Amino acid sequence: MTMTDSPRHPPYLDLAPARHARGAIDLPGSKSISNRVLLLSALAEGSTRLTGLLDSDDTQVMLAALRKLGIAITAGPRPDEVLVEGARRFPVGQADLFMGNAGTAIRPLTAALAMMGGLYVLHGVPRMHERPIGDLVDALRMLGARVAYQGREGYPPLSLGWGELDLSRPVKVNGSVSSQFLTALLLAAPLATQATGRGFVVEVEGELISKPYVEMTLNLMRRFGVTVERDGWRRFTVPSQAAYRSPGHMLVEGDASSASYFLALGAIGGGPVRVTGVGRDSIQGDVAFADTLAAMGAQVEMGPDWIETRGVKVAEGGRLKAFDADFNLIPDAAMTAAVLALYADGPCRLRNIASWRVKETDRIHAMQTELAKLGATVTATPDSLTVTPPATWTPAEIGTWDDHRMAMCFSLAAFGPVGVRILDPGCVSKTFPTYFDVYAGLVGA
Ligand SMILES: O=C(O)C1=C[C@@H](OP(=O)(O)O)[C@@H](O)[C@H](O)C1
């Protein structure tokens, strides 16, 4: 591995052809859980000690916003630990908040601040202003909240004001673009039930995507004392007078999406590779990526909080089994599968991944472009990708499109015969700033 320029932001990183991968790592904390429990702790009664918290751009954005909103948060004594003094509501009624490109920050905070009322502006990096939020804004307006677009209709930046909330009828939200809109309404709902003394009913319209993330939301709300009644995936009721109570301490699990890269390394580099921090007891849907690997022929073992994989050595001619699967439940780990398709024994198809188009970049387009550079034949539809492995590999500079997952999953392409150059590897800081160091510790030529 050759780094260029400064270690944090080199323009590119060359990964030499790799043959084997083995070792054990402790995963960084889950992004999705970290940002949820930071918000829940801020809105709870009592103080909460969070350990295992992820330290990355997305969590820094959430921490900075909460502090700006008047929440006292003390770091330490361990580097992955904070103490959050719950305030039930945000003490500061007016703020300009930078949300970076963190969907798990802007969506829940928009809902919470709109339901509380106050003068707030939420904005982010240019790509954040291209990521849809209209379905959430429509739902909040239906509730009586004041939300205005500062730029393009349906997208951040947003300004929020004071509104009279009306919970007399169910609020409806479209679930087919992002599950984060439903998550945001649910997380914020106790603010509305306290303001009105009524229960909060939300009905999902369209086919809800990324369902395990909503399951995670409900699980974490329960740990903070609020149980949501539900009718399948259609209707959710937060009881009147619902209020969050601190559980005192919470350990954040390791990140299951980050685990996918290392579990994949075990599957293509012989292994064993063991990740600790997620396992059978995880509340993250992306642990199911282990089943995807098993279906591709990897051997997978799982304990309560660890997963281990072994597999073929693709650098010595081993091949994974081709797949044709629906990845709607694990959209983030699905990107890892798309790169693994390079080593499959036939064409591989990823279905039902339309949400890729509105994430950090248009991931269907970006993935098609970069896999093709390596020699794969790739076809895309609005919601699917088909990858035929290269007959002959071409050395390539892989663009990462300011998308942390593009950088991380294309590190797996180093197991091909030509090595790989990853442009702007520093973009991994969104969720995993030390990714390439951890990768280098597992991989050998
Ligand atoms: O709720 C969450 O924590 C997330 C939900 C998913 O988004 P969509 O629901 O938009 O697919 C996922 O891709 C994202 O990384 C995190």
Ligand SMILES: C=C(OP(=O)(O)O)C(=O)O
């Ligand atoms: C889609 C992602 O992020 P976000 O939480 O910003 O939606 C992701 O991490 O892959």
